[in-house]
Amino acid sequence: MIDWMFTNIGSEPMIKMEIIEDSIDKRIQMSMKNFTALGLMILFILYSLSSSSEILASTLFSFMDKKTSKQSELVGRPEVHKITNDVYAITDLFHSRGKKAGVNAGIILTEKSIIFIDAGMNIASGEFLWRAAAKRAKRKEKLYLILTHHHSDHVFGMRVFKDRGAKVIAHIGVEEELKDDNGFYKKFIIEMDGLSPEEGDRIYGDVLLTAPDQLIENDTVLNIDGDEIQLLFTPGHVDDEIVVYHPKSRTLFGGDAIYEGMPPNTRFGAQKEWQLWISHLERLKKLEIDLIVPGHGKLNPKELLDRNISYLKSLF
Numbered sequence: 001m002i003d004w005m006f007t008n009i010g011s012e013p014m015i016k017m018e019i020i021e022d023s024i025d026k027r028i029q030m031s032m033k034n035f036t037a038l039g040l041m042i043l044f045i046l047y048s049l050s051s052s053s054e055i056l057a058s059t060l061f062s063f064m065d066k067k068t069s070k071q072s073e074l075v076g077r078p079e080v081h082k083i084t085n086d087v088y089a090i091t092d093l094f095h096s097r098g099k100k101a102g103v104n105a106g107i108i109l110t111e112k113s114i115i116f117i118d119a120g121m122n123i124a125s126g127e128f129l130w131r132a133a134a135k136r137a138k139r140k141e142k143l144y145l146i147l148t149h150h151h152s153d154h155v156f157g158m159r160v161f162k163d164r165g166a167k168v169i170a171h172i173g174v175e176e177e178l179k180d181d182n183g184f185y186k187k188f189i190i191e192m193d194g195l196s197p198e199e200g201d202r203i204y205g206d207v208l209l210t211a212p213d214q215l216i217e218n219d220t221v222l223n224i225d226g227d228e229i230q231l232l233f234t235p236g237h238v239d240d241e242i243v244v245y246h247p248k249s250r251t252l253f254g255g256d257a258i259y260e261g262m263p264p265n266t267r268f269g270a271q272k273e274w275q276l277w278i279s280h281l282e283r284l285k286k287l288e289i290d291l292i293v294p295g296h297g298k299l300n301p302k303e304l305l306d307r308n309i310s311y312l313k314s315l316f
Ligand SMILES: [Zn+2]
Pocket: 103, 151, 153, 154, 256, 295, 296
C-alpha cells in the first residue's frame, strides 16, 4: 500500500498560488467587535461615498482586520486561490469528516457569466462561493453550476445557486440520485454523523436537492461567452463522475476523480471500477495542464495524476 498521500498533510502546497483574503462581508462581520461606533460611522460614510467602494472597503478592512478573524466552523477554513483574473479555486471548504477532508470548488468568470464547479457541503459554503465570485465577476447575466458528481460534499450547497437562477449541469447519473430527494440525503448524512435534526439543520442549513437542468452523457464541450469548458466523463470513484477542463487557463478541476492529501476514495467500487478510473486518469494525462484543482486537498501540478494512478494500481 502506497501511503504517499498522507505524507503531504501539513506540508506546503506544491504550487503556491496567490491566496486572497476572505470575503469583505465576513471581514466586516469579524471586524465589528474591534471598532468604536465612531470609527464605524466614519468608515461607513467613506464606504458609501466612494465610487469604487469595494476597493476602498477592501483596503480599509484588510488594514484593520489583521487576520484576527477565525473562519466560521460552518464553512471550514476556505482559501480563495487566484489562478488567473477569471479563474479561482476555493480549497478546504467545510466537510463533516473534519478539516483533513476539506472539499474544494472552482469559479470561472466569463464576459457575462459565472460558472461554479461544485457547491460545497452546506448552504454556508455555497454562500461563501457565491460571494467570492459575485465580488469579482464582470457581469452576472447567467449563472451555471457544474456538479462533478452527486456526493453530498459537492452538492449540498446547490440551493444557493438555484435560488439565484443558475442552470445546473451534471452527468445524467446525477439526476437519478438527486431528483425526488425530498430531504432524504441530508437526513441520511445527519444520521451518519450521529447528529440531532436540529444540529443537522444548523450545520447543513436548508439543503434542497433537485435534478440538474442540463444532463450530459459523454464528454461535452460547452461554449459560454466564447470560453470553452470541457466536461469529461471520468467514472471510477462513482459512475456519474466528470472533471472540468478549462483549456484557456490550462486548469483541470478534478472533482473526486483526483485526490490530494488523502488516498482516492475507492469504497464505491471494486477492481472493475478502479481499472476504469485508471484508464480515465491516463486519458487526462494527454491534456495540457498547468494546474489541477483536486476534489480534496491542495492544488498541484499535472504530476498529481500519476500519483493517483500509482495509488489505484497498488490496489491490485
Ligand atoms: Zn468529495
